[in-house]
Amino acid sequence: MVEFRNVSYTYPSGQHALNRINLKIDDSEFAFVVGANGAGKSTLIKLILRELTATEGEVIVNGFNLSTMKKRKIPKLRRTIGVVFQDFRLIPNMTVYDNVAFALRVIDAPTKYIRARVPYVISLVGLTEKARSYPNDLSGGEQQRVALARALVNDPQLLIADEPTGNVDPARSFEIVDLLKAINACGTTVLMVTHQHDLVKYFGGRIININSGTIAFDEFIGGENET
Secondary structure, eight states: OOEEEEEEOOOHHHHHHHEEEEEETTTTEEEEEEETTSSSSSHHHHHTSHHHHSSEEEEETTTTTTTTTTGHHHHHHHTTTTEEEEEEOOOTTTHHHHHHHHHHHHHOOHHHHHHHHHHHHHTTOOOOGGGGGGGGGGGGHHHHHHHHHHHTTTSEEEEEEEETTTTTTHHHHHHHHHHHHHHHHHHEEEEEEOOOOHHHHHOOOEEEEEEEEEEEEEEEEEEEEGG
């Protein structure tokens, strides 16, 4: 669960990024977060990841109170969250398998668990035949699916997809959202930040629109794929 209780954030420069945000995303929900550049979307994500601490109010994520938690607890929080970035952030000299396994190796997961978990997650995103390929040998859509597999390998409670379709072609964009929807159907909470309104209109669901640091719209809408 993600909950913002009267949260504001002001950068050291004096820029007010968020103003008295109240928001609750329940376990197993799927929500789109939309808004113009500079609206506050990135600040919202950084607060969830505890890269920033709220200037005012409380942020609760997966049972952690981020406003009062000690720095030593931050790694424990982040192990409950998977993040998919627009620029993929894959390690070019590692294979698909090793890019995904890396997320488990850095937390000293048992080798036996890695050998079982990594192939399963790679198969989940449809890349079994590419497991020994390198990122530069993959299409943009395939690279994004590797990034998604890496975010999922820790079996996170919450998956944050930050503009995950920004660097792939339109057809692949719909495939990525379909995959995120399938992951969500298995019980993972998904928060997808996007500026691609055609995707939002097509899939529908919960739409959270941030404008000038406030929530301008938070509603469920029907998708075009339902008609």
